Amino acid sequence: MSLPLALARIDQIERALVPQPVATSTNSPVAGVGGTASATAAPVASASFAQLLGNASGSPIATIAAAEVGQSEQPPGSNDSPRIAQYRTATAGSGVGPWCAYFVSWAARQAGMPLGDHGEGFGSVDALYGWAQRTGRAVPNGPGVVPRPGDLVVWDEHVGIVEQVLPDGRIQTLEGNSSDKVSRNMHEISDPVGYVRMS
Numbered sequence: 001m002s003l004p005l006a007l008a009r010i011d012q013i014e015r016a017l018v019p020q021p022v023a024t025s026t027n028s029p030v031a032g033v034g035g036t037a038s039a040t041a042a043p044v045a046s047a048s049f050a051q052l053l054g055n056a057s058g059s060p061i062a063t064i065a066a067a068e069v070g071q072s073e074q075p076p077g078s079n080d081s082p083r084i085a086q087y088r089t090a091t092a093g094s095g096v097g098p099w100c101a102y103f104v105s106w107a108a109r110q111a112g113m114p115l116g117d118h119g120e121g122f123g124s125v126d127a128l129y130g131w132a133q134r135t136g137r138a139v140p141n142g143p144g145v146v147p148r149p150g151d152l153v154v155w156d157e158h159v160g161i162v163e164q165v166l167p168d169g170r171i172q173t174l175e176g177n178s179s180d181k182v183s184r185n186m187h188e189i190s191d192p193v194g195y196v197r198m199s
Contacts, residue, residue, distance in 0.1 A: 059150030060111040061198060062163045065103070065174040065182070072181035079177070087176065090114070091121035100159050101125050103176025104152055107161060113198055125159045128152070132196040140194040147171055152196035153187075160185070162195070 074081035080096045088094040090106035105121030105128075108114055115121050115128060117135075122128035132138035132152075139145060147153060151162045153173055160175030169189045176182050 059148075059163075061107050061113060061150045062161055062174060064110045065107040065161045066163060066184070068103075068107070068176075068182045069174065069184050070181060076180050084176075088123075091123045092116075094121075094123045097123070098157075098177055100175060100177040101128050103182065104128070104159050104161055107174075108152075108198065125154060125157050128159060129154050129194070129196065137197050138194055139197055141190070141192045145195070146189075147192075147195045148197070148199075150198050152198065153192045154194050154196065155192055165189075 068083075071083045072081065073079060073084065078096075079099055084099055084102070087099060087102040087106040088096075090109045091102050094102060101122045101124055105115050105123075109119065109121065116131060122131065129138060132154075139147075139151070147162045147165060149162055149164050153160050153162050153171065158175070158177075160173040160178070163172045163174050163184065165171055166186075170186050171189060171192075173185050173187060174182065175185055178185060
């Protein structure tokens with residue numbers, strides 16, 4: 001396990017000891033120009049130590065992304081902060097703007113799975129999903145499609161990371177630029193356009 005991944009695990013385990021809010025979506029989280037999806041907050045129980053360790057061994061990208069939950073825009077609505085500037089470093093030619101694709105590009109790079117033909121990352125969801133389609137990584141959503149932890153989850157103009165699939169079929173995701181921060185959200189399995197298989 002790499003040092004960044006080990007530090008991310010430690011941080012996630014510490015955060016799991018404190019209950020965190022989860023946004024719940026009942027409608028398709030189609031994002032607009034800002035790349036954010038609307039959702040309402042609902043409480044969620046902390047994961048057990050064993051669950052966290054299981055996630056760590058199965059999905060490095062989700063583990064790294066989970067350690068970022070709560071990072072937010074400063075000031076709100078600005079699409080920027082010192083930490084968001086770090087996310088932008090994983091994309092070639094990026095500037096201040098909607099940052100959900102920057103976030104997944106950064107998490108993928110940190111996990112040793114950089115996005116793009118040359119690891120350049122993506123600043124747009126369309127470019128990211130287009131690359132996934134060209135390289136055979138895209139999995140269009142439909143009947144019988146079940147995402148895996150660590151898959152990228154794609155909606156119209158928004159992207160996140162699958163953290164886990166719940167027993168009731170909903171997916172728990174980690175998303176940058178969701179209500180101006182990195183958020184843990186819940187979605188119906190039918191909501192996404194598709195997935196990007198990372199492993």
